[in-house]
Amino acid sequence: MEENTPKRRRRTADERLAVLERKQAEIKDKLEAQLRSLEEQKKRLVSTPATKKAAQERQKRFERAVKAIVPDWDERQLIAAIVRAVEMDAEVLLAEGEVLLEQHGQAKRGRKARQG
Numbered sequence: 001m002e003e004n005t006p007k008r009r010r011r012t013a014d015e016r017l018a019v020l021e022r023k024q025a026e027i028k029d030k031l032e033a034q035l036r037s038l039e040e041q042k043k044r045l046v047s048t049p050a051t052k053k054a055a056q057e058r059q060k061r062f063e064r065a066v067k068a069i070v071p072d073w074d075e076r077q078l079i080a081a082i083v084r085a086v087e088m089d090a091e092v093l094l095a096e097g098e099v100l101l102e103q104h105g106q107a108k109r110g111r112k113a114r115q116g
Contacts, residue, residue, distance in 0.1 A: 061101055061105035061106075062101070062105065064104065064105050064106070065100060065101050065103075065104040065105040066078070068104035068105075069100065069104055
């Protein structure tokens, strides 16, 4: 009795390479989909009302501090000062900025302005 079992065929290097490339493309597609999902989640978190309110408060503190430190400067002078500060150490600038925001970024005491 002769059985007709197919013989085992060895794949060529080109065939193995094609399989590896297909697997690599599938993995890349999955990772890109996961990254897109994470970016969308990040966008949703950033766009929450609480986050927007915190960002507005930081912006107001910054503006108050700038007006308190250099009230007569305009935007061009501020940009020139920023360009000069880029050459300095970032950690030192961060520490000094925190101190200055605490000193000059607080709202004035008293009654709040009416919203409307």
